[in-house]
Amino acid sequence: xxxxxxxxxxxxxxxxxxxxxxxxxxxxxxxxxxxxxxxxxxxxxxxxxxxxxxxxxxxxxxxxxxxxxxxxxxxxxxxxxxxxxxxxxxxxxxxxxxxxxxxxxxxxxxxxxxxxxxxxxxxxxxxxxxxxxxxxxxxxxxxxxxxxxxxxxxxxxxxxxxxxxxxxxxxxxxxxxxxxxxxxxxxxxxxxxxxxxxxxxxxxxxxxxxxxxxxxxxxxxxxxxxxxxxxxxxxxxxxxxxxxxxxxxxxxxxxxxxxxxxxxxxxxxxxxxxxxxx
Numbered sequence: 001x002x003x004x005x006x007x008x009x010x011x012x013x014x015x016x017x018x019x020x021x022x023x024x025x026x027x028x029x030x031x032x033x034x035x036x037x038x039x040x041x042x043x044x045x046x047x048x049x050x051x052x053x054x055x056x057x058x059x060x061x062x063x064x065x066x067x068x069x070x071x072x073x074x075x076x077x078x079x080x081x082x083x084x085x086x087x088x089x090x091x092x093x094x095x096x097x098x099x100x101x102x103x104x105x106x107x108x109x110x111x112x113x114x115x116x117x118x119x120x121x122x123x124x125x126x127x128x129x130x131x132x133x134x135x136x137x138x139x140x141x142x143x144x145x146x147x148x149x150x151x152x153x154x155x156x157x158x159x160x161x162x163x164x165x166x167x168x169x170x171x172x173x174x175x176x177x178x179x180x181x182x183x184x185x186x187x188x189x190x191x192x193x194x195x196x197x198x199x200x201x202x203x204x205x206x207x208x209x210x211x212x213x214x215x216x217x218x219x220x221x222x223x224x225x226x227x228x229x230x231x232x233x234x235x236x237x238x239x240x241x242x243x244x245x246x247x248x249x250x251x252x253x254x255x256x257x258x259x260x261x262x263x264x265x266x267x268x269x270x271x272x273x274x275x276x277x278x
Contacts, residue, residue, distance in 0.1 A: 001278045003033070004081060005040060005271040008073030010218025010249020012271070013060070014042045015074075015081055018049040029278050030061035040276060043214045046074045048081060054094035054101050056082055062213030070099040070159030072221015072252075072264050076116035079104040080268040083113045099159025115267055120222070122260040123229045124157035132161065132187050140233050147181040154230040158262065160212075161188055162226035164195045166234070170206050179210030193220065195227045199236050204244045218249030225262045228254035 001023070004015045014033050016023060023029055023045075030045035032038075044062045051057035058078055060068045075095055082088050083106050091106045103119040127134040132155055134142075139155040144163075154164045163182060167173065173196055182194035191212040198206045207227050209220040224245040231237045239258040242265075244251055253265040 001029075002273070002275045003040070004273045005042065006077040006081065006269060007249070007271060008076050008219060008221060008266060008268050009247060009252065011071075011073040011220060012042050012218075013044050013046045013071070013074055013077065014040050015046045015048060015077060017081075017085070017087075018047045019087070023047060023278070026059065026061050027065035027067070030063065031065045032278065033276065034063035040274075043211070043217050044068070046071070046078065048078055048087075051096040054096040055088060055090070056093065057096040059098075062211070063215075064213045066213040067098075068160060068213070070097050070222055072118060072120060072158070072223075072225060073219055073266075073268075075102055075104060075118050075221065076264075076266055076268040079106050079116040079118075080113040080270065083108060084111075084270070097159065113268065115265065117263060117265045118221075120158055120225050120262040120264050123225070123256070123262050125155075125229075125233070127155060130155050130157040130161045131189055132192075133189065134187060138233070140230075144185070144187060146185060147178065154233060156226040156229045158222035158225045158229075160222055161190060161192045162195060162223055163188070163192045164197055164227050164230035166230075167196050167198055170196055170198045170208050173208065175208060175210050175216045179216060183210060183212045193223055193226075195220075195223045195230075197227050197230070199231070200246070203237065203241065204246060205231055205236070206246045208248060219247040219252070221252065221264055221266070224252040225254055225256075225264055229256050229262065232256045
């Protein structure tokens, strides 16, 4: 199987061109290739596929083999892949995901895409649609008991569920210890991605993320979007202002518009190409 290793600010996946390759058992393949000692090493597998609804279709699998609905960093990398590898010559493309159609604007330099802007659609704040076991229209800064401690959580779906909690110190957190307690909390029947965030200034927030099925990753595009939405809903930032979200792998730039739409801008990079027996 031919593949391309790519990353969006450190959130790395193995990308496979399924116009040319066939993967019969993507769950098993994702587990195998994601292993950083015995495989290629990645946060999961992304399949770039034909679509009858959009220019391209994405399927993505986490490192544990579970299929995800959406990955913001992967959408940007797909935009770079299809342009750089001449699958399209358009700089505005549509991408089918399990969370609907996403709209990408590509910014090439010298024939290669460096930056991608993704219209991520509208943030979902209704608990039943996230999904989570809670009443009401929104779940904004409400107390939740996690492993015996009360923490305030803001719940957002960007096509996948997120729980955002604001902390005083992001860097000292032991995510390996506390992450699974959030991920598998009974409030979230489909598990949850968790963002631990600290406000830095009037347009900047620092964030670490624990992703369901993958553990801590260096970046999460949908997580950065959910974090920005939570910042606005909690009154830290205004609508319609680009927010810098600082992650371990780099920065993403998120705008939460007054109509509920979320825009994500950031880089995408190719690491290397190769082939592996599966």
